[in-house]
Amino acid sequence: MSFWEKIGSFDRRYIFALIALTVIVPLLIPIGMPITTTNEVKSVYDYIDALPPGSAILVALDFDPASLAELYPMSIAILKHAYTKKIKVIGMTLWITGASLGDVVMREAAQGIAEQDKDYAYLGFVPSGAVAIMRMGQDISAVFNVDYSGKPISQVPVMKGIKNYKDISLVVDLAAGSTPEAWIAYAGTPHHVPIAIGVTAVSAVGYYPYLNARQIIGLIGGMKGAAEYEKLIQARGTASAGMDSQSMTHIAIILLIIIANVSYFVIRRKNKKVIET
């Protein structure tokens, strides 16, 4: 077996080891790659930043622990931004596996800057996604009559004066699935409430048509988007730290692809020559 043939059939365990190293080493020895902000992330930041204190935003934490690495940092960054601007936050989720996670995220972001019930409320999980979004357009309390802890939402101070989307300045959907499409179709379009979305990097590409058509005011895509938001609020978090790892992993994958293709072409040329002779 020639050198290139050996390279072409490289044992995948070496690839796994290489990827593990490119993830772990930059986390232990940070490089501090400069993060540039994109317009789609900056527009979300600018919108929230321009909201007057006392405005209310609805944050849908539609994800589960599987996509935590990407969506947790952006949730924390957005919530911290809203809390420091004294914006009321109403949290909820359409994902049953995200119910507890949403509670944890809301509390962790609020540590030292916001108080439950006074500055934010977490309503928990509601089934039947799109229908719940539609019904909230008429009356939020018809969907959530109690918050996650079981307290009637009529007794939650932050919910005072908030009946439906007319009282909400922005809906932010942080999603691992296709819930942004439901929020856009059933809340944004019929009720004219601005929508911003934060999604995993793999699904971000699918939301550019909505951004271009101005059906969403901004788009935060994956860990890079979260790192950009962290930079904008000047609070380095887990996404900024993860950028070095992600950069190195991307470089490693690109190099692997190049090596595999060189091997492929060398072997193909060799085989062609053998056939010709």
Added chain:
Amino acid sequence: MKLRLPLILCFLCGIFMIVQFFVPPFTGVYDKLLNWVMIISIPALVIGLTSLIKLHSTRIIRKTPNMPYSIVAFIAMITMALMGLIGGTGENTGFEWMFKHIQVPMQATMFSLLAFYIASAAYRAFRARTLEATLMLVTAVIVMLARVPIGNFLWHLIMPDSNLPEQVSSWILNVPSMAARRGIILGISLGAIATSIKIILGIERSYMGAGE
């Protein structure tokens, strides 16, 4: 009548939901219908749970090769349910501890494994065999580089005042990729409208059960 009644109900509800969109006085009925749908969807969770219990109990009774996993699933399900029912699901509860320290790391680990498989799959399958494959390869490399800080960092070493990788990546996402995505969205939407009309008119009846 057994067949006709659901078809008539489906037709009336479907037509009403279209009409109410244009006739404001129907809002009250619309709200009621939405409430009904939400109420109906809750038993779906119960059905899901019942089906899960049935599946795993059958595996345990029949002692299939995957029986140990079913036992683990049962223990996990019962423990979490008891934790939540007895101690609640809020801050500093056993439920939250188990969620944060068992479920979160396990699910995050499962998803993280994708990075390794993607790298391995890319190494084995991403070959410039045809023109289309080459185009896809080049596009993927550009977007991969431009979407992480190192892409710009490396480019700035060559041309400090240029943001070319980011501009090219942005063009790819906003023009060819978006055009394709728009086409897909329009196709799906037209398909959904056509299927909805077929359901409302009773042409598509598969929702009533197989073979109907």
